[in-house]
Amino acid sequence: MKIKVAPSILSANFATMGESIKKLDLCGADLIHCDVMDGTFVEPITFGGQMVKNIRPLTKLPLDVHLMIEHPKTQIKFFAEAGADIITVHFQACNKISPTYLRETLELIKSYGVKCGAVVNPDIDVENIFPVYDLLDMVLIMSVFPGYGGQKFIPSVLDKIKKAREYAIKVGKPELDIEVDGGVTADNAQIIKDAGANVLVAGSAVFKAEDMAKAIKDIRG
Ligand code: DX5
Numbered sequence: 001m002k003i004k005v006a007p008s009i010l011s012a013n014f015a016t017m018g019e020s021i022k023k024l025d026l027c028g029a030d031l032i033h034c035d036v037m038d039g040t041f042v043e044p045i046t047f048g049g050q051m052v053k054n055i056r057p058l059t060k061l062p063l064d065v066h067l068m069i070e071h072p073k074t075q076i077k078f079f080a081e082a083g084a085d086i087i088t089v090h091f092q093a094c095n096k097i098s099p100t101y102l103r104e105t106l107e108l109i110k111s112y113g114v115k116c117g118a119v120v121n122p123d124i125d126v127e128n129i130f131p132v133y134d135l136l137d138m139v140l141i142m143s144v145f146p147g148y149g150g151q152k153f154i155p156s157v158l159d160k161i162k163k164a165r166e167y168a169i170k171v172g173k174p175e176l177d178i179e180v181d182g183g184v185t186a187d188n189a190q191i192i193k194d195a196g197a198n199v200l201v202a203g204s205a206v207f208k209a210e211d212m213a214k215a216i217k218d219i220r221g
């Protein structure tokens with residue numbers, strides 16, 4: 001499977017975001033990972049649909065919008081119309097509303113012609129999202145607790161990545177994108193890929209690197 005690197009703009013300087021987007025494009029990024037935080041599902045607040053709308057004309061790369069927000073259904077319209085290519089929502093945020101809310105949210109995302117994904121935190125079993133595998137374009141396995149960049153990769157999620165890939169194969173979707181987010185570096189990228197992930201998010205490892213193109217290339221391997 002093709003390995004894709006998705007730099008997270010959470011680690012960029014928001015005052016010069018346009019420059020960062022153009023640079024990521026030139027440095028060989030495969031997707032641009034946009035971390036949306038609402039101050040409730042996670043402590044910090046980052047940005048909303050307006051940011052996605054403003055960066056959309058600056059790159060042809062797919063915009064991978066990771067919604068770390070409560071009540072994600074209420075925001076899908078804004079991100080879809082802003083130009084998101086994929087929108088991922090957290091199992092936990094959905095399940096606390098109702099058992100059908102995750103499926104409804106994924107269907108809503110798809111109704112805009114946007115790809116959809118479901119996210120599980122490090123302490124959430126991936127089996128929770130197996131019932132919606134039929135709808136998914138992506139599974140996002142968090143390898144840190146969401147909220148902050150620059151945290152350390154939690155190795156116990158490797159087993160979950162394996163289970164996510166095995167189940168994808170079992171249900172006839174062997175090429176399903178399995179994305180891993182949090183603490184990814186060039187040093188641990190190989191074990192993450194070996195476990196079955198093919199999309200690697202990297203914030204600090206890309207933005208703190210002196211040579212961003214090399215950092216992306218080293219993670220891709
Ligand atoms: C964490 C975010 C991640 C984060 C990754 O809440 O979802 O996308 O930016 O940053 P690093 O790669 O620094 O862990």
Ligand code: ZN
Nearest residue numbers: 008035066181
């Ligand atoms: Zn993220």
